[in-house]
Amino acid sequence: MAKNIVLLPGDGIGPDVVASAVRVLRKVLQDRDVHVEFSHHLLGGIALDQTGSPFPPETQAAVRAADAVLLGAVGGPKWDVGPGHLRPEAGLLALRKALGVYANLRPVKGHPRLVGASPLREDVAAGVDVMIVRELTGGVYFGERERGTDERGERFARDTMYYSEAEIRRVVRRGFEAAQLRRRKLTSVDKANVLDSSRLWREIVEEMKHDYPDVTVEHALVDSCAMQLVTRPRSFDVIVTENLFGDILSDEAAVLTGSIGLLPSASLGDGPGLYEPIHGAAPDIAGKGIANPLGTILSAALMLRYSFGMDDAASHIEEAVHAVIDRGVRTADLVSQGASGTSGNGYVSTTEMTDAVLAQLSQPRANSSAADPATKAAR
Numbered sequence: 001m002a003k004n005i006v007l008l009p010g011d012g013i014g015p016d017v018v019a020s021a022v023r024v025l026r027k028v029l030q031d032r033d034v035h036v037e038f039s040h041h042l043l044g045g046i047a048l049d050q051t052g053s054p055f056p057p058e059t060q061a062a063v064r065a066a067d068a069v070l071l072g073a074v075g076g077p078k079w080d081v082g083p084g085h086l087r088p089e090a091g092l093l094a095l096r097k098a099l100g101v102y103a104n105l106r107p108v109k110g111h112p113r114l115v116g117a118s119p120l121r122e123d124v125a126a127g128v129d130v131m132i133v134r135e136l137t138g139g140v141y142f143g144e145r146e147r148g149t150d151e152r153g154e155r156f157a158r159d160t161m162y163y164s165e166a167e168i169r170r171v172v173r174r175g176f177e178a179a180q181l182r183r184r185k186l187t188s189v190d191k192a193n194v195l196d197s198s199r200l201w202r203e204i205v206e207e208m209k210h211d212y213p214d215v216t217v218e219h220a221l222v223d224s225c226a227m228q229l230v231t232r233p234r235s236f237d238v239i240v241t242e243n244l245f246g247d248i249l250s251d252e253a254a255v256l257t258g259s260i261g262l263l264p265s266a267s268l269g270d271g272p273g274l275y276e277p278i279h280g281a282a283p284d285i286a287g288k289g290i291a292n293p294l295g296t297i298l299s300a301a302l303m304l305r306y307s308f309g310m311d312d313a314a315s316h317i318e319e320a321v322h323a324v325i326d327r328g329v330r331t332a333d334l335v336s337q338g339a340s341g342t343s344g345n346g347y348v349s350t351t352e353m354t355d356a357v358l359a360q361l362s363q364p365r366a367n368s369s370a371a372d373p374a375t376k377a378a379r
Contacts, residue, residue: 014072
């Protein structure tokens with residue numbers, strides 16, 4: 001089996017964490033019948049600097065021909081002064097649109113040894129296991145927008161939240177399918193007390209729930225959901241929501257695990273999948289070798305599962321990460337938050353954390369199934 005993986009390291013800490021994930025992928029695949037070709041391409045700020053475009057034509061062609069895409073991060077203060085279409089984030093939005101990856105899956109599952117790293121009380125953060133399914137190619141991020149000056153000479157800006165029935169149905173279906181493979185509960189998040197787009201969203205969920213009688217459905221307003229995520233997070237199984245709300249809620253949910261550096265994501269559609277950690281480019285620590293690579297390594301595991309159907313290889317990576325955390329190996333973000341298990345007050349570098357995962361991959365595995373059904377959700 002031959003696979004073509006396009007690497008988009010991007011900006012800030014992106015190149016470091018992508019390099020770590022590639023090392024892990026090479027290791028876990030070396031004894032399996034898979035030949036992988038990696039190619040590096042430009043996206044984001046570095047692409048702007050070198051080509052004048054955040055998503056240059058060469059990158060566009062490469063990702064469309066890929067079997068999967070692994071992204072680091074884009075952005076930074078250096079590029080915050082340009083117009084919207086000439087900012088790194090414009091490249092990211094265009095990438096998602098080009099690949100047609102309309103469903104972003106963000107598993108949020110805490111590790112028992114990292115409960116102390118969360119700013120929440122341990123009795124609240126312990127045992128959290130949530131899958132957030134975020135619509136990714138519609139809504140206000142892609143709606144019509146305008147900036148101008150009105151008749152009074154005052155500046156204005158307008159962004160439109162637009163959703164079609166088809167856009168809502170396809171991502172909600174992913175949410176139901178994920179719930180069927182987990183604990184059979186779906187929470188649909190909207191703002192139906194204010195927005196017509198949310199009222200349509202809620203109507204469609206109500207229509208679709210009859211096709212999934214084994215799934216319990218509840219509706220939550222986004223502000224209420226945000227509060228409940230930090231007061232009773234264990235009440236959630238699968239959350240499905242639109243683009244803007246999902247962006248905010250999934251970043252909020254990162255505090256449940258202790259660090260945003262731990263969380264992976266998979267963006268799926270009808271073509272190549274896009275895989276990336278949910279953290280940003282973190283320019284303040286770029287080049288210092290202290291970034292947490294685990295979110296990107298776990299994103300690579302999701303790639304093996306969802307794009308290549310390699311559940312056993314994906315689980316092998318996830319088991320290795322779990323074991324390394326269990327041994328008390330910590331990057332700086334986890335030490336600063338007080339996660340238990342770190343010896344002394346030291347921490348390991350990005351490279352050293354990656355080395356620890358690689359060493360664990362070389363150890364005999366405990367008897368386990370290829371993957372818990374919950375980890376296969378929403379394929």
